Amino acid sequence: MDASSSLVLVVLTLHSALTAAAAADLPAAQPRHRRLLLQQDTNLAALPLPAKVPAVPVDAHVPSHGTGSFPAASTSPQGGDGPSEAAPTTPAAYLSRSLRWLYMVVLPAVALLLLAGLACWLLCRKSAVATIGPWKTGLSGQLQKAFVTGVPKLQRSELERACEDFSNIVASYPHYTVYKGTLSTGVEIAVVSTMITSSKEWSEHSESCFRRKIDTLSRINHKNFVNLLGFCEEEEPFTRMLVLEYAPNGTLYESLHAEDFEHIAWRGRMRIIMGLAYCIQHMHELNPPVVHPDLQSSSILLSEDGAAKIADMSVWHEVISEGKTMTNGELDHHQEQVSAGLAGNVHSFGVLLLEIISGKLPFPYPGHERSLVSSALECITNDDLSIASLLDPTLGDHIHREDELAIIGEVIRACIQSDPRNRPSMREVAARLREAIGISPVAATPRLSPLWWAELEVLSTAEAS
Template sequence: MPTMDASNSFVLVVLTLHSVMNGCSSMDLPAQLSHRRLLKDSNLAAPSTNVPASAAAPVPSTGSGSFPASSSQGQNDTNEIASSSSSKSDDVSRSMKWLYMIVLPALGLLLLTGLACFLLPCRKSAVATIGPWKTGLSGQLQKAFLTGVPELRRSELERACEDFSNIVASYPHYTVYKGTLSSGVEIAVVSTMITSSKEWSEHSEICFRKKIGTLSRINHKNFINLLGFCEEEEPFTRMMVLEYAPNGTLYENLHAEDFEHIDWRGRMRIIMGLAYCIQHMHELNPPVVHPDLQSSSILLSEDNAAKIADMSVWHDVISEGQLPINGDLVVHHEQVSAGLARNVYNFGVVLLEIISGKIPYPEHERSLVSLALGCINGDRSIASLIDPTMDSLKEDELQIICEVIQACIQSDPRNRPSMREITARLREAIAISPVAATPRLSPLWWAELEVLSTVEAG
């Protein structure tokens, strides 16, 4: 016997419900369903309404029409009616039991099945129309934007960086390459200068892996985020794949002649981006302390938003450092507290450098902090150190910034404010939200948007 489809099953339940409610025997249901199928599948036209109806059979009268012909006959009719009413009441009671116990659950199950059958083709269709984000590589770099820090192959990075010929910067301990994916997303590939596993100690490996874990936790738009890493032995490779910021360091933009001048509003956006990011790092659990916060470790995006970078690992892997215990470096609470206070101090120095345009530690002159403390001790405002080329500055913003600088560079770390307090104070005067302080033209942002749209559609 052929299996009934979902539509016929639904009809069967409806007919069952109808029959139960009208006292109809369930034995009539197959006949009713067959009748429905015949009507649905028949090619015959409906009966004509012009066919005359058969004559009604005459019904003999048993009385005058006003009174019953016999009182005994009326009594019998009354008894039959009462008996019929009682029987119908029992039938309705039994019907309601069937309704609650069988019919309604079956009807609900069929409705859910029909809904699932309707939605599944729609879902498959939606997934099929939106393809995954393609990088042109093997797929590992694509996963970097989804899973955080996957391990990548050297061959992939070699192709992206044009056989490692596209060198952005070279330092004693590491080299920075620029890579470009087929989608146009730019990446920075940072590699250690160590070329042999014999020179890479257990201490070096622990530092490298610990830094990967630390950087993967930050995940802030004003930070140079880690996208992946590479570990291979032949040839020896230790690399990190990071976001790429094309506009150089903050130090270069403030002091190099071949860089464009940053106006007051642009500098305020940089200040707020730094404040939001450092506060985010300090409020992670456990907190993340930047090991060397200064203008040379702050990069600028294409639209001159601040992007904090941390390249300290490449120096740490060749230094003696602290001895590892159970695979982890020993970090005491006092050291973390001191690191947080040091970040606050360095942030004050960066603020001073941004508003003054002066080098913080010149070779043959007093340091910038020394000049600021001289102003404070001489009852002069730090505003006297303002960059003379600065125009369109706002006095109320400058005043708040000078107050924050003075609080940050206090000699006693215990008297320095927290980054939360600093950020709240700055935002009172500088009306730049976290969203406005983040890069608007970041290639990573567009890549993440593509990935998110694919994931949400799936």
């Protein structure tokens, strides 16, 4: 029973009680002589007055109602000894009786019904599954579940049907596999599964990492992020999966460096830069802040219209980290990521800026013994060189404004400073870049995102199960 049902029940009960009270307090029947008159078929003929006979006034028989202090006297054809007729009920007496009914019966009943309805509503609300409409958040809609707040739990059989018996593999890595799934509405999703196939290999540490990551991803909720739609956990067969948005245009790394991918134009690259800046700023301003553990071009996916969507797949590396000895290089890299925190993301964003405008790999490779950061620092500190010398030659000439490129160079220099304390915040970075590039947060997000429809179907599926 919800609040509206309780209100309707109260109104109907009040109406019934008042009707009964009115029926019980109807005035008594009219005097007997009036009923006799009504039974006559015709009016009585008036007798003619005899001549020269004085008219004798006839006393009008008006029943007295008394003063209220004593019962009213009544007359009857038999005289004072005959039974007197009941006096008709006055409006004041009728109102008094109705008020007594209202105070003694109706109001207590209504109060009890209201209390009972409120109690039922609170119980139903506590046990019901609460949903957040995607039209309110704009992003991933979620259910209140006992396992992880705000994320719907799905069944393996449902995901198996969506992914064609898990035969539609998009990518396979040492620790996880990515499947492409299609919901009944035609919306595409990505299902990411651990490579672990036995609960014996899944420790308490692994489960703790898995739960923390679900909680973290569910808090981000940004259109330039690969948002979480749900998760799956089953013991037989052993299953740990995340259900995410699907971005069909591959990774930013492939678009910048793979020969079989169409190169991105200058304006498209600026849109990607602004989408990344807005999303990282949003993550850093959450409470508590969310730090991306591995921000690079291979962890950035592109939507159908070329907008950037940051992905975080680090959980699959974290769940297997316990009990294994890291090499010195891995340990140093891990400690550097943890200590860098927010400033480390700012540095990674500066490197991404260089990679996007130059089309070059950020690390040394055969034929290029120097890193991209070293080349950028040389251009920044050498007056004879400029950041324009690093631009991707496939972009052609006259593809940018000089003031725009100058501000991008300033932002890169500020982000890649060696001292983390001197690096700007992502809010400052996003504001500075927006002044030069002029792309708003709305323009940087995917124009046609299927996320809302995927949300609605996942929600309905979770509720049905």
